[in-house]
Amino acid sequence: MDNKALAELLFPDVTETREQTEARFPERQLPEGACVTRIGPSPTGFVHLGNLYNAIIAERIAHQSGGVFYLRIEDTDNKREVEGAVETLINAMDYFGVRFDEGATAEGDNGAYGPYRQRQRRDIYHVFAKWLVEQGLAYPCFMTAEELDAIREQQTAAKENPGIYGRYAEKSRSLTLEEIKQNIAEDKPWVLRYKAEMTDEYIEVKDAVRGAVKMPRNSMDFVLLKSDGIPTYHFAHVVDDHLMHSTHVIRGEEWLSSLPMHVELFGKLGWEQPVYCHTATLMKIDEENGGKRKLSKRKDPELALSYYQQEGISRDVVWEFLLTLLNSNYEEWRLANPGVSYLEFPYTLEKMSISGALVDLDKLRDISKEVICAMQPEKVYDEWYGWCSEYNREFADLLSKYKDRTLAALNVGKGGKKPRKDIETWKQACDFMSFYYDETFTVADDMNEQADEETRKQFFAKYLETYDHADDSQAWFEKVRAITAELGFAVKPKDFKKYPDSYKGSIVHITNMLRIALTGRANAPDIHEVSHVLGEDIVRARLGRWA
RNA sequence: GGCUGCAUCGUCUAAUGGUGAGGAUAUAAGAUUCUCAAUCUUAUGAUAUGGGUUCAAGUCCCAUUGCGGUCACCA
Numbered sequence: 001m002d003n004k005a006l007a008e009l010l011f012p013d014v015t016e017t018r019e020q021t022e023a024r025f026p027e028r029q030l031p032e033g034a035c036v037t038r039i040g041p042s043p044t045g046f047v048h049l050g051n052l053y054n055a056i057i058a059e060r061i062a063h064q065s066g067g068v069f070y071l072r073i074e075d076t077d078n079k080r081e082v083e084g085a086v087e088t089l090i091n092a093m094d095y096f097g098v099r100f101d102e103g104a105t106a107e108g109d110n111g112a113y114g115p116y117r118q119r120q121r122r123d124i125y126h127v128f129a130k131w132l133v134e135q136g137l138a139y140p141c142f143m144t145a146e147e148l149d150a151i152r153e154q155q156t157a158a159k160e161n162p163g164i165y166g167r168y169a170e171k172s173r174s175l176t177l178e179e180i181k182q183n184i185a186e187d188k189p190w191v192l193r194y195k196a197e198m199t200d201e202y203i204e205v206k207d208a209v210r211g212a213v214k215m216p217r218n219s220m221d222f223v224l225l226k227s228d229g230i231p232t233y234h235f236a237h238v239v240d241d242h243l244m245h246s247t248h249v250i251r252g253e254e255w256l257s258s259l260p261m262h263v264e265l266f267g268k269l270g271w272e273q274p275v276y277c278h279t280a281t282l283m284k285i286d287e288e289n290g291g292k293r294k295l296s297k298r299k300d301p302e303l304a305l306s307y308y309q310q311e312g313i314s315r316d317v318v319w320e321f322l323l324t325l326l327n328s329n330y331e332e333w334r335l336a337n338p339g340v341s342y343l344e345f346p347y348t349l350e351k352m353s354i355s356g357a358l359v360d361l362d363k364l365r366d367i368s369k370e371v372i373c374a375m376q377p378e379k380v381y382d383e384w385y386g387w388c389s390e391y392n393r394e395f396a397d398l399l400s401k402y403k404d405r406t407l408a409a410l411n412v413g414k415g416g417k418k419p420r421k422d423i424e425t426w427k428q429a430c431d432f433m434s435f436y437y438d439e440t441f442t443v444a445d446d447m448n449e450q451a452d453e454e455t456r457k458q459f460f461a462k463y464l465e466t467y468d469h470a471d472d473s474q475a476w477f478e479k480v481r482a483i484t485a486e487l488g489f490a491v492k493p494k495d496f497k498k499y500p501d502s503y504k505g506s507i508v509h510i511t512n513m514l515r516i517a518l519t520g521r522a523n524a525p526d527i528h529e530v531s532h533v534l535g536e537d538i539v540r541a542r543l544g545r546w547a
Numbered sequence: 548g549g550c551u552g553c554a555u556c557g558u559c560u561a562a563u564g565g566u567g568a569g570g571a572u573a574u575a576a577g578a579u580u581c582u583c584a585a586u587c588u589u590a591u592g593a594u595a596u597g598g599g600u601u602c603a604a605g606u607c608c609c610a611u612u613g614c615g616g617u618c619a620c621c622a
Contacts (some may be wrong), residue, residue, distance in 0.1 A: 077621050080586060145620085152619095162618060163548055168589040191620050216550065226620040233622050257551060280553080281615070324571090328560055354561075355553050356615065363559065363572055369584085418586045419620085432584095436564050492580060511581040521584035 034067035045082030045478040047305040060347040071103030138188040141172035192225035208277040218260035219299040238265040314428025370419035377410035387426035435519040460547035469536040
């Protein structure tokens with residue numbers, strides 16, 4: 001076979017040599033030790049928690065080393081592509097504070113190694129495809145889907161490994177130049193296959209987290225270019241990560257088994273392999289059978305990044321959460337460095353866990369309270385307002401109308417050493433804080449459980465009579481106690497527990513009445529503090545209804 | 548099925564081959580002279596199984612089991 005002639009026949013439009021193409025993607029000028037990483041999502045419109053997980057690793061590795069982090073859109077499968085998916089992805093990454101130095105943007109490209117959308121790099125792949133054909137390392141295959149299905153059936157029946165290799169590749173491999181010319185003249189669709197060697201050798205690849213991984217060397221004639229001339233993931237990955245000079249390839253462990261193909265291509269093209277880092281899959285407990293399983297797009301809403309956006313889970317919270325999963329020493333570091341940005345944490349691949357972690361929403365909730373509690377009220381306000389303006393416009397209006405009151409409310413219970421931890425998510429915050437605004441204030445809890453109507457009227461009348469908005473918390477509580485005793489309620493809850501028949505109730509009932517009247521609920525923060533956030537007029541108005 | 552990755556409390560994990568297997572979270576009980584959110588005490592709770600190597604194994608080796616991945620003109 002005349003490989004040169006075959007290459008010309010298959011790629012008549014390719015005029016550039018591989019040297020010329022490579023010269024257009026020169027070495028990056030970076031300081032010693034700088035890492036170049038990327039994420040390569042496919043634009044399906046669905047952004048995974050796993051996407052962010054890998055993005056965070058890649059971003060940290062690059063930026064901690066003074067390197068480059070870029071975005072490449074892997075859109076080689078046009079069947080899966082969804083309109084507007086690139087924008088969705090960029091928005092999601094932006095929401096979670098992942099910033100790219102170069103790569104695809106909503107408008108186009110930013111950077112010297114583009115295009116950053118694989119479909120637009122078709123000509124580049126063809127240069128290397130042509131070279132592989134010239135070297136006798138690739139050949140066209142005209143087999144139809146039906147023929148491939150038949151082969152697979154035959155292989156399954158014979159308990160052989162499925163795929164195109166060995167004698168199953170004979171038919172296409174043995175085509176003469178004349179036959180190929182004929183097929184092409186007839187416009188028969190073809191794919192370009194890698195011409196693998198039949199071998200039982202093993203390869204060993206160093207994975208940055210897993211250590212040495214041993215696998216059988218590739219002996220499959222896998223597809224390099226599909227019939228539309230677009231490369232498969234495998235070919236595109238090798239060409240792009242070489243030309244764009246990625247030093248580290250961070251991706252999910254589902255790629256581990258195709259690693260031999262990639263190693264094969266890097267070897268044959270004479271390129272240096274990047275450092276591979278195959279991350280563990282995020283898992284979840286299956287409610288049906290109690291087993292550990294992969295997060296599934298259909299059954300698990302918390303898999304979608306949009307879930308975290310819709311719930312209003314703060315960017316910082318998601319980072320903290322993922323970092324605790326990513327590096328086992330993160331929590332320890334956080335404890336030793338409270339108040340420091342997570343960006344200061346020295347992230348290392350060595351500390352990465354290799355077994356699949358379970359997404360534990362309990363843990364997320366705990367981290368969430370912790371993180372938001374530690375935020376300055378101004379920051380809480382800004383982030384919360386930002387979320388509301390996208391997901392709850394009415395509340396956003398309230399927040400801007402009552403900005404000062406909201407800031408004061410966010411300070412409630414923040415004075416001492418043990419600050420309150422009320423807020424978990426922005427969505428929940430709207431609910432939790434609703435009693436501070438007349439527009440959203442409702443009485444949710446029943447006051448009948450606290451005392452009968454007669455006592456209630458007496459209490460509120462007396463309370464308002466002696467109420468002095470200027471009282472400090474001590475003086476205020478003394479008055480509450482006085483009224484409590486006067487009404488025949490136990491001032492000490494323990495007394496009531498001991499002698500329930502001697503009292504009409506305890507101070508707990510009294511304060512609960514106050515709380516319900518003031519906030520609409522029996523469980524709420526400190527009455528005295530809340531009163532001062534609301535102001536005297538509102539306090540008198542809300543309590544007056546009951547007197 | 549072939550190939551392959553992983554395996555410590557429910558969950559996330561720590562432990563140069565050598566301490567009573569430690570922490571966090573969750574759960575339960577108690578404390579905090581007003582609820583709740585917290586906070587503090589305490590408790591429950593793990594090296595998947597079976598062999599080997601070694602004075603000594605959670606740690607090294609082998610097998611079994613379990614869970615995952617992959618075997619497309621999908622990524």
